[in-house]
Amino acid sequence: MRILKATLLVCLCFFTYIQVQAHALWIETATYGKLGTAHDVKVFYGEFALNERDAPEKWYSDVKDFTLWLVAPDGKKSQLKTIPGQAYYSSSFTPENEGVYTLMVSHEAAELGGTTKYHFVSSAYVSIGKSSKVDAGLNENGLKLYADNHEIFAKNKPVKLFAYLNGKPLANKPVNVASPEGWSKEVMTDENGMLSFLPLWPGRYVAEAQNFEKVTGNHNGKDFDAAWVGSTFSFEVK
Known part of the structure; x- marks a missing residue:
């Protein structure tokens, strides 16, 4: 009986690990907005490549309790109110200045997946006016x-992205x-954290970078021996 219980526990932990690894949190919003006009934002959790968007009550652990932040071009940071829907959380903001606005989510799940701590991160940007230059330093x-x-990128033309971890290039990582x-495709970053790929279809794309480390610690009263963080960035292709 003890062996059976132990086996079931291992299987449950493994299932939880696979389920969490397969899912991600991402932000969807239009690339461009207008001054003084409310701009809609949606936050999803699921499997983008499979067109799976989970209902909020099915999100892993307490991921639905995330905080959505907005950083204006001048660096002013504010929290946006989110409202649950059938398959996402919605929000909006009204831009008051021209420039590129940064949207951010960073949430550590309360529960461990087995003995692994999970951290869900997402970013998105909105251009207001003619400026399109991104100040990556505003993304915390x-x-x-x-x-x-x-x-908005064009299909059949290279898209170049950058991946950074704690202020340094995420070098030579998929x-x-x-x-x-x-x-879906895995693209390797170079020594500068840069990756490039050729989009073949129009529509919204989601890129996800991950980092897994064997570290020990205590999270909400439970010991962990590994930490995983997954970060997404969504963008449009015409």
Whole structure:
């Protein structure tokens, strides 16, 4: 009986690990906005490449309790109110200045996946006016993906992104890129944390970088021996 219980516990932990690893948190919002006009934002959790968007009550652990932050071009940071929907949380903001606005989420799940601590991160950008230059320093997420210039990219033309971890390039690591057609591919970063790929279809894409470390600690009263962080960045292709 003890052996059976132990086996079931191991299987449950493994299932939880696989389930969490397969899912991600991401932000969807239009690339461009207008001064003085409310701009909509949606936050999803699920599997983008499979077109799976989980209902908030099915999100892992307490991930639904995330905080959505907005950073204006001048560096002013504010928390946005989020409202649960059938398959996402919605929010909005009204831009008061021209420039590129940064949207951020960074949430450590309360529960461990087995003995692993999970940290869900996401970023998105909105261009207001003619400016499209991204100030990556305004994004406080430890692991982040971004493009130097925020714009709607064109299919069959290279898209160049950068991945950074704690202020340093995420060098020689795979980044998963998924398209609205169900296509996904791992693209390696170079020594500068840069990756490039050719989008073949129009629509919204989601790129995800991950980092896994064997570290020990205590999280909400439970010991862990590994820490995982996954960071997403969504963008549009025309």
